[in-house]
Amino acid sequence: MSHAFLEVSGLSKVYPTKDGNDLTVYEGVDFTLEKGEFVCIIGHSGCGKSTILNTLAGLDEPTAGAVVMNGKEVRGPSLQRGVVFQNYSLLPWMSALGNVEFGVRARWPDWSKSKVRDHSAHFLEMVGLKQALHRKPSELSGGMRQRVSIARAFATQPDLLLLDEPFGALDALTRGVIQQELMKIWSETQQTAFMITHDVDEAILLSDRIFLMSNGPNAAIAEAVTVDIPRPRQRTTIFQQPGYYQLRNYLVDFLVNRSEDKPDLQSGAPNAVNPLVDQPPETTTAAGGADVNNPQLAVNH
Amino acid sequence: MIASMPLRAAILSVVMAVVLLGAWELAVEQPEQSGAMSEYEMLMGGADQEARVPPPSDVFTHAWNELSDPFYDKGPNDKGIGIQLAYSLYRVLAGYIMAAIIAIPVGFLVGMSPLMYNALNPFIQVLRPISPLAWMPLALFIIQDSETSAIFVIFICSIWPMLINTAFGVANVRQDWVNVARTHELSHLRTAFQVILPAAAPTILTGMRISIGIAWLVIVAAEMLVGGTGIGYYVWNEWNNLDLNSVIFSIIMIGCVGMLLDLALAKAQKLVEYDE
Incomplete structure (x- = not known):
């Protein structure tokens, strides 16, 4: 086998x-x-x-x-396995960009600040959040939060x-749109x-x-x-x-x-x-x- | 047009203050000079012997005089209000900062470990309700220095709210956020600083705010005991001098400084707050 x-x-x-x-x-x-x-x-x-x-x-x-x-x-969690949680699990004191950068920095600790930023912003753009990079999770709708969560997971590759x-x-409407985005990014x-x-x-x-x-x-x-x-x-x-x-x-x-x-x-x-x-x-x-x-x-x- | 809520509230506050102070002023009106002075009064040179609470107008005049020169120093019995408040603030901040340096890391460990939490809980529960002034004799005996003893009393009274709130905040960080740290392979130290500390910060700051309030309450009583300097000593000393103007003035100053301390901590709390 x-x-x-x-x-x-x-x-x-x-x-x-x-x-x-x-x-x-x-x-x-x-x-x-x-x-x-x-x-x-x-x-x-x-x-x-x-x-x-x-x-x-x-x-x-x-x-x-x-x-x-x-x-x-598999023994314990690892960056090789990204998780998108049902309740988004975004860190509420960070902006959307900050949340994605959090993941990217953990994945590539030796990247420069600007490289982390560009990489994170790119994945947020892929899920259609170009306009909301600096908003906190509490200022985002449920659908937008889940997009940030998906961007964070995909950004760490x-x-x-x-x-x-x-x-x-x-x-249902939001779900349909994000399903399509998930398929595209996948x-x-x-x-x-x-x-x-x-x-x-x-x-x-x-x-x-x-x-x-x-x-x-x-x-x-x-x-x-x-x-x-x-x-x-x-x-x-x-x-x-x-x-x-x-x-x-x-x-x-x-x-x-x-x-x-x-x-x-x-x-x-x-x-x-x-x-x-x-x-x-x-x-x-x-x-x-x-x-x-x-x-x-x-x-x- | 109807004025905004804050404006209407401010107007109401001013009205209430005027009514209250007016009533006070009228209630303590100077007793009429009844005829000629008695022999005793003559002996005393007709000095102001009235046994009455001073009216607000006197207090304000006194306050103006004191505040226009707050830092004069004419020996141990006569120092400016600024100097007395500075002594008290120094003691409060010294004890408070030492308490924070110990309470926050210990609270962090206690919050992270259920074992430590349960092991330390009985001690905390017994020590917490002790009036901080009850420590004073023991502190004076061991430390043998009244100044340091006062700081110790502040330390012991401000440590508990910070310790308990830090432990509670850390223990109740959402498991989801801890899982985010775990799935990103964050080390324990990074998890503590990047996830748990910001998540628990609002609860920790609440504890710090409670502590500074208690510390400011306790310093007045502590300084009445140890004497020498400080706003608590000042209140008691002016009572011994039978200078009620100064007593009322210092009561108001204690309130104002306490309010400013609370406002500073409230500002700090705003900085670390987040909406879920």
Whole structure:
């Protein structure tokens, strides 16, 4: 087996409880990420997505198992893995530029002041914040704050970018715009990205593969769904791509009907699925009319 | 047009001051000279023997005289108000700065380490409610110098709010910000100075502001005890001289200096404050 860029093997998280019945959030999770890949992970609350992401970041210790990146085991946080937190985690006493410079200075301590500044300003311009360099986070909207956070993560040019539900707190319009910006900056920098989301459309738009997690406790990554939709993708037109709704329905069906089931896995690796190939499109147009909010889908919940 | 709020408030303040001072002036009006002087009064040369609180007009005249020459020095019993206040400020600042030098780093360590926090907490809880003046006899015995003892009393009273607030501020820095430092591989020292210190600074400054207020309260009492110089000694000495004009004047000066100290710390607090 060749070495992937990132290998996760036998990852478990167990929280001891007072009554002695340990709570196993997830166990035996195996997966790999290839260099330059964009992977989203979807699952219901409490399945341990954030814990997996924090473990990849090195902020959380796994109970068992290991994360190996570029042939080296992950022990503690590192600048090689940039994190975009859900609540932005900007330092409120610094300007937008100051926050990005904070990251850049940590990454390249021997850079001159002007080089740090130019580099940071460049990444803020990439996310459309040229006009707001000197504003404090409290003077920025939620969407602008998250852009600063994304600029900070990309500016340090980590090998792996970890995004913990970055758009969860944003309104739908802002979310769409920033998704598009994230895709642009990602395709320009060719970084590897691992992102948590609750939004099926967002996952399809951004991902090469989507990991589907079964419900906790004892959660696992049940399936790794390939997104066979050509890039570049546009938020406004992606739903016209053949197979879009078929893929979408497959994901929604998993979340609504199948996430309760314990997955049948050999080892801990998720079953690789490509809904567009495995199940040839039957009635794409009919399925295309179906909506996630269709009550028929939710009936079995 | 309706005047702005600050202007209306200022007008109201002036009105209240005028009413209050007017009432005071009228209430303590000089008793009428009742007939001829008694024999005793004659003996005293008709000196001002009235046992009454001086009216504000007298206090103002006195204040004007004192403030027009605040730094004169005519021996231990007669020094200008400026000199007395300078002595008190020197003691307060010396004790306060020493307390800050110890309280802030120790508070930082206590805030960073839950173990230290729990280990030191009982000591802090017992020592904190002790009236600083209760330390005075012990300080006088050990230090054997009244000047230094007064500074020690200021030190001991201003250390607790700074220590407790620093520890609290540091312990309650948002974990997200600490995680930002961790994911950027900041060393412990850099994390302390670049993330935790600015994050906890508003809480630390609040502690410093409380401390300077307490220190200024305590110095008056401490100087009444140790004597010699300082505004506290001055108040008590003027009472012994039965010069109520000076007593009232120095009370007002204590208030003004205390307000200025608080304003200075409030300014400093503004500098480190941030909105989340």
